[in-house]
Every structure is written in structure tokens, then in C-alpha cells.
Amino acid sequence: MGNIYFQLTEAFNARQITVALASGQAVVYYRIAIMSKDGDWIVRETPEACEHVLAELEKRGATYRPSPPLDVRWLSGGWSSHFEFVDERVRRVRCDFMSRPPRVDLATVERLFANADPGSRLLAIDLESLILMKRSQRAKDYAVIGELASRLPPEREIDLTTDPDRVLELAPQHGQASSRPAVRAALSGAGRRTVVLALAEETDELQEDDRRRLARYEAAAREYLAACRRAAIARMPLREAHGRLRELADRLLPAELPPGGIDHANA
Amino acid sequence: MRMLSEDDLNLEDMSAEELDAAWDLWFDVAQTTNAADPPYNHGVFADVLPAAPWSQAEANSEPTRQSVVDSR
Numbered sequence: 579m580g581n582i583y584f585q586l587t588e589a590f591n592a593r594q595i596t597v598a599l600a601s602g603q604a605v606v607y608y609r610i611a612i613m614s615k616d617g618d619w620i621v622r623e624t625p626e627a628c629e630h631v632l633a634e635l636e637k638r639g640a641t642y643r644p645s646p647p648l649d650v651r652w653l654s655g656g657w658s659s660h661f662e663f664v665d666e667r668v669r670r671v672r673c674d675f676m677s678r679p680p681r682v683d684l685a686t687v688e689r690l691f692a693n694a695d696p697g698s699r700l701l702a703i704d705l706e707s708l709i710l711m712k713r714s715q716r717a718k719d720y721a722v723i724g725e726l727a728s729r730l731p732p733e734r735e736i737d738l739t740t741d742p743d744r745v746l747e748l749a750p751q752h753g754q755a756s757s758r759p760a761v762r763a764a765l766s767g768a769g770r771r772t773v774v775l776a777l778a779e780e781t782d783e784l785q786e787d788d789r790r791r792l793a794r795y796e797a798a799a800r801e802y803l804a805a806c807r808r809a810a811i812a813r814m815p816l817r818e819a820h821g822r823l824r825e826l827a828d829r830l831l832p833a834e835l836p837p838g839g840i841d842h843a844n845a
Numbered sequence: 846m847r848m849l850s851e852d853d854l855n856l857e858d859m860s861a862e863e864l865d866a867a868w869d870l871w872f873d874v875a876q877t878t879n880a881a882d883p884p885y886n887h888g889v890f891a892d893v894l895p896a897a898p899w900s901q902a903e904a905n906s907e908p909t910r911q912s913v914v915d916s917r
Contacts, residue, residue, distance in 0.1 A: 580865040582872070609856040612868055615875050615882070669872060670879050 581606065582671055583617035584700055589634050590619070591699040596627045598690055599702040600679060601711060607702040610725045616672040620703060622691055623650050623677035631675060636816045638663045640673065644806040646799075646831055647823040653677040655833040656795070662812075679703070680791065681710040705729055709738050713784045715792075720781050736761060740781065742773045794835055802831040 583603040590597040599607055602614020621627050628648045640663035646652040648659040658676035665671050679687065686707055694701050703711070709726050712719040720740045727739035736748040736756060745753075749764035756762070760776035805826045811819045827833075856864060 579869045581868045584865075606856075606864075606868060609859075609864065612856065612871050615872065667873075669876050 582665060582669075586617060586634070586671075586673065587619070587701065588699040590631055591701060593630070595622075595691060595694040595696065595699075595701055596630050597621050597675070597701070598694070599700070600676075600708065604702045604708050605722055605726070607700075608705065608708070608726065608729065610722060613722075615670075616674060618674045618676070620679055620687060620690070621648075621653070621675045621677050623653055625650055628653075632816065632820065635661050635663065635673065638665075638671075640816055641814065642811050642816065642819040642823060643672070644803055644811055645823075646802075647820055647827055648675055649824060649827075650677070651833045652827060652831065655835065656680075657831075657833075661816075679707065679711050680788070681713060682707045706734065706738065713788065715785045715788045717781075717785075740777060742770060742777055745773050745777070746770060798832050798835055802826060805830055 581603070583599065584607070587597060587599050587603075597619040599617070600620050601616075601618035603617050605611055605613055621631055628650060632648060640661045643660040643662050645660040646657040653659070653675075654677065656676075656678045658674055661673045661675075663671050663673075677687070678684065682703075686704075690701075690703060690707070702708075705726055709723050712723050712726070724739055724741040724744070727735045727741070728744065730738065732748050733752045735744060736752045737758065739745060739748075742760070745760050746764045749756075749761050753761040753765055758780070760773050760780060763772040763776045766772075806823070809822055809826065811823060814822065856867075859867065
């Protein structure tokens with residue numbers, strides 16, 4: 579009994595820190611809310627880390643879902659790899675891996691692993707990076723961001739919160755240097771409604787940014803995913819699928835997208 | 846302004862064991878919607894893959910457990 583995604587994190591990190599819990603399960607880790615049936619991890623961008631994760635997944639009878647291979651060549655281009663298995667209680671467990679979480683810079687990811695406590699196998703992404711990852715197209719993520727931000731010191735919370743009341747409360751003491759429109763509105767005395775509208779506009783811009791980011795990946799992945807579908811990847815044993823996906827990706831999936839702002843994708 | 850409900854936010858007072866139990870129960874219940882779940886909730890593949898064919902394919906080919914990790 580317990581959170582299988584926490585248990586998997588400990589298994590992936592048993593010999594050395596290899597992954598960090600991210601996205602929905604990191605929200606559970608921080609005790610914000612119980613959400614997400616899937617597990618997302620940031621994996622170290624090394625062949626050894628990929629191999630170790632594949633070995634652990636293979637032990638559990640996992641199969642690939644149509645997605646790029648778990649290989650540093652594609653991970654470093656912002657792609658993510660997706661797997662699935664059925665646990666001993668016949669529950670579907672879905673596992674997704676990326677090494678370049680969207681909107682989080684590489685130095686932050688490197689610091690996450692460099693500063694990880696080697697004595698603790700349950701590692702999760704830091705709060706601020708989790709907030710950046712959550713700036714997705716999904717409306718529900720912005721409520722979660724508000725709660726995550728409330729765990730930060732006030733001078734950081736004001737830059738990241740999606741809660742208009744917190745913006746109004748924090749602005750006089752911590753917002754003087756902020757260029758964030760909602761904070762500027764709070765400081766101008768324009769009233770709560772103006773702050774609410776500024777936050778809504780900001781959310782819409784973030785959602786549009788994410789939509790544009792993913793559109794570039796969608797276009798680049800179309801031919802590759804059609805080939806995955808024809809190859810019935812999900813029915814193959816893991817290692818066979820891995821080899822086949824690398825073959826297909828070699829031919830059909832650009833590791834790096836053409837210039838245009840990859841911006842730390844997680845596709 | 847509370848952005849999530851009290852039910853969502855009462856996790857902080859739980860012990861680790863209580864949180865584990867609550868999550869485990871939630872995950873059990875959440876399995877009931879597996880067949881109706883989209884193949885991907887977010888990311889590139891959510892839009893590239895049409896939902897219906899993949900959902901149907903998945904419903905027709907529930908993965909079987911090939912091995913269970915030694916939990917000792």
C-alpha cells in the first residue's frame with residue numbers, strides 16, 4: 579500500500595539519484611492535493627540513467643506508449659518518453675520521463691541533481707520549478723500554482739502567485755520592484771477587479787505560449803507517431819520496442835527542432 | 846481566496862501513513878475511469894493522436910502484468 583509513484587521514485591534512485599518526481603505527483607509530495615493518475619519524472623540526461631530506468635520498468639513488465647525513445651539524444655531536445663504497466667493489484671500505472679522540463683532552465687535541473695541528498699531516495703523537483711512546469715494550457719494548473727506559491731517566501735510568492743488577494747496583500751511590502759502587471763495594478767490602487775483582470779490576461783498569455791510551444795512539437799512528431807502506430811509499439815516487449823523506436827526516431831523524429839524557441843520543452 | 850477546496854487541502858495534517866492510505870484509495874477508485882481516459886492528458890501527443898481510436902485500442906488490449914517486482 580502507498581503511493582506507487584513514490585515507491586517507483588525510490589526504486590529508480592536506489593543505487594544513485596537518477597530521477598526527480600515532477601508534475602502531479604510532486605503536487606502530492608508537497609501535500610497540496612491528490613491529483614494525477616500518472617507519474618512524471620525528470621531523469622538525469624545520461625545514458626546510464628536511461629538504462630537504469632528502462633531496467634526498472636522492464637522488471638515490472640512495462641511497455642512503451644507511442645512516444646520518443648528514452649534516449650539522451652531526444653530527451654535533450656525536449657521530448658519525453660511514455661510507458662505503462664499493470665501493478666500486482668491490476669492497476670494501470672503510467673510513467674513519463676523528460677530531462678528538460680518546460681520553462682525550467684538547464685542549470686536549475688543540474689542543481690536539483692547536484693544538491694540532492696544522497697541519503698534520501700524520494701526526490702522531487704523544487705517548488706519554483708514545479709510552478710513553471712505547471713504553466714500549461716490546463717486551467718486547473720493555475721489554481722494549483724496559487725497553492726504552491728503560498729509555500730514560498732513572500733518575496734518570491736508575489737512573482738508567482740495566481741491568487742489576486744495575495745497579490746493585493748503582498749504588493750505594498752514586496753512588490754515595489756515588480757514589473758508584473760497584476761502587482762503594478764495592486765500598487766496603483768486600481769482595485770481588486772483590475773488585479774483579477776491582469777492575472778487573467780497573464781494566465782491566457784501563458785496558456786497561449788504553451789500552445790505555441792507544443793504546436794511545433796506536434797508538427798515535428800506527426801510522421802514519427804504515425805509510424806509508431808503502424809508498428810504496434812505498445813504490444814512489443816520493452817527492449818524490442820526501444821530498439822524499434824530508436825530506429826524510427828533516427829529516420830523520422832528530429833532530436834532538435836528547427837530554430838524558433840524550443841524553450842525547454844517537455845513534449 | 847481559497848483556490849482549492851478544503852477536501853483538497855487537508856493533506857498537510859495527515860501523517861505519512863494516512864497520506865499513503867488516502868492516495869492508495871484514491872488511485873484504486875480512479876482506475877474505474879481508465880477506459881475513458883484520453884491516451885495523453887497533456888503534451889504533444891494529446892492532440893496528435895485522435896482520442897477515440899487510441900482509447901478503443903487500449904480498451905481492447907489491456908496490458909497484462911508480465912512480471913511483478915520483488916517487493917522484499
